[in-house]
Amino acid sequence: MARIIAGVTSSHVPAIGAAIDNHRTGEPYWQRVFEGFERSKEWIAKAKPDVVIGVYNDHASAFSVEIIPTFALGTAAEFAIADEGWGPRPVPVVKGHPELAAHIAQSVILDEFDLTLCNKMEVDHGLTVPLNLMFGTPKEWPCPVIPLAVNVVQYPPPTGNRCFMLGKAIRKAVESYPEDLKVVVFGTGGMSHQISGQRAGLINSKFDHAFLDNLTKNPKKLTRLSHLELMREAGAEGVEMVMWLIMRGALDDKVDEVYRFYTVPASNTAVGHIILANRVKASRKSAGKKVPAKLKRAAARQKIQRIRG
Amino acid sequence: MTAKKIVVKDYDDIPGTYVFDADRSRQGYHLNMFCMSLMKAENRKAFKADEAKYLDQFPLTPDQREAILKRRYNRMLELGGNIYFTAKLGATDGHPFQHLAALMTGSTQQDYADLMLRGGRPVDGNRSRSGQFEKSKTPGKASKPKAASKGKKRRG
Numbered sequence: 001m002a003r004i005i006a007g008v009t010s011s012h013v014p015a016i017g018a019a020i021d022n023h024r025t026g027e028p029y030w031q032r033v034f035e036g037f038e039r040s041k042e043w044i045a046k047a048k049p050d051v052v053i054g055v056y057n058d059h060a061s062a063f064s065v066e067i068i069p070t071f072a073l074g075t076a077a078e079f080a081i082a083d084e085g086w087g088p089r090p091v092p093v094v095k096g097h098p099e100l101a102a103h104i105a106q107s108v109i110l111d112e113f114d115l116t117l118c119n120k121m122e123v124d125h126g127l128t129v130p131l132n133l134m135f136g137t138p139k140e141w142p143c144p145v146i147p148l149a150v151n152v153v154q155y156p157p158p159t160g161n162r163c164f165m166l167g168k169a170i171r172k173a174v175e176s177y178p179e180d181l182k183v184v185v186f187g188t189g190g191m192s193h194q195i196s197g198q199r200a201g202l203i204n205s206k207f208d209h210a211f212l213d214n215l216t217k218n219p220k221k222l223t224r225l226s227h228l229e230l231m232r233e234a235g236a237e238g239v240e241m242v243m244w245l246i247m248r249g250a251l252d253d254k255v256d257e258v259y260r261f262y263t264v265p266a267s268n269t270a271v272g273h274i275i276l277a278n279r280v281k282a283s284r285k286s287a288g289k290k291v292p293a294k295l296k297r298a299a300a301r302q303k304i305q306r307i308r309g
Numbered sequence: 310m311t312a313k314k315i316v317v318k319d320y321d322d323i324p325g326t327y328v329f330d331a332d333r334s335r336q337g338y339h340l341n342m343f344c345m346s347l348m349k350a351e352n353r354k355a356f357k358a359d360e361a362k363y364l365d366q367f368p369l370t371p372d373q374r375e376a377i378l379k380r381r382y383n384r385m386l387e388l389g390g391n392i393y394f395t396a397k398l399g400a401t402d403g404h405p406f407q408h409l410a411a412l413m414t415g416s417t418q419q420d421y422a423d424l425m426l427r428g429g430r431p432v433d434g435n436r437s438r439s440g441q442f443e444k445s446k447t448p449g450k451a452s453k454p455k456a457a458s459k460g461k462k463r464r465g
């Protein structure tokens with residue numbers, strides 16, 4: 001059975017990608033940002049996910065103003081790197097997992113989430129920058145990536161609550177996939193930022209820290225944030241943090257915060273990064289290969305709790 | 310005459326912000342499609358060679374056309390442009406994004422970069438036009454709208 005072992009949030013600032021592509025990661029300004037991901041790279045090298053589900057938003061690359069899908073799932077075997085105006089980023093092509101993606105599509109649509117499915121989709125910095133931050137700059141990405149593009153460009157994006165519920169449906173889909181796969185979900189974007197209008201440059205660190213705290217401990221609270229409040233407090237473009245709630249919804253109610261990193265600024269935004277791990281996995285790991293009956297019962301209890309909650 | 314109901318949009322209360330909704334998307338459709346066309350190298354070349362001629366391909370309003378030619382980025386947003394699209398125009402000009410951000414906030418690029426390094430534009434004093442949301446989100450902190458508005462004035 002496939003299972004979701006952890007969730008990661010990561011900034012996807014294009015300037016981070018540019019710093020990597022132009023070999024400027026050693027500059028003090030960028031070092032401060034990249035240092036924050038050193039431990040994360042170690043963590044993910046150990047966690048060795050078989051598949052990453054990358055929740056991100058397209059920035060007028062694959063989708064213009066012609067068609068605006070709220071949730072677009074990439075079901076292709078491969079996703080080309082978009083030319084965002086200065087040539088495609090020199091990163092490996094993103095290989096998908098079409099079988100698992102098709103399974104997720106079928107499961108969540110029957111669960112009443114009306115996804116758009118993409119058998120061809122170019123991916124932009126929104127997806128590739130987080131891959132760089134977590135995996136560095138390898139010749140090939142270490143595992144398949146299923147892109148899930150969320151509209152946050154044209155108002156309104158899906159609500160935080162809808163995103164959270166979609167995360168739950170994705171989890172259900174993953175757990176009903178017969179192959180033994182370890183899945184990590186990335187929620188990308190954020191944190192507070194505004195890049196348009198006279199209010200550009202807005203940063204609200206206090207809001208960001210509270211958001212991170214609640215993401216770990218009390219995500220339900222975040223699902224009640226209105227778009228208006230998100231935009232007012234975290235900037236017009238900060239509203240993209242709803243994407244993090246898809247990741248969070250795909251995890252257990254109670255999770256372990258493995259790691260957290262926060263810095264201001266990266267170009268125009270606050271960078272927020274967190275790694276949350278499901279506890280079931282942690283207890284399995286500490287118990288060794290054999291899962292004792294006691295833990296199985298605990299897992300069953302957790303499952304019941306989840307259904308109740 | 311058809312009686313048009315005026316829709317009140319709660320997010321219009323956020324200062325210095327143009328929320329890109331379905332109305333703006335329709336209004337700015339051709340402006341944004343023009344920007345989208347700049348994703349291709351040959352189009353960027355053609356645009357740079359003769360901007361006015363290149364723009365003739367797109368049924369823009371005179372205002373939109375002027376805003377593009379004069380690189381008035383806030384005006385473009387006002388006329389239905391979206392920042393992720395207009396950023397492509399800035400990139401075509403060879404500008405880093407912070408150049409556009411500085412333009413939109415009415416400051417120099419250096420001043421804008423410094424503002425970011427100091428932790429960004431404070432939210433206090435920048436929440437709403439009406440001012441009604443100022444204290445609601447900072448219960449633990451004495452409000453310091455003076456400092457915030459001073460920073461804003463200096464920067465923007």
Ligand SMILES: [Fe+2]
Nearest residue numbers: 057126189240
């Ligand atoms: Fe984004």
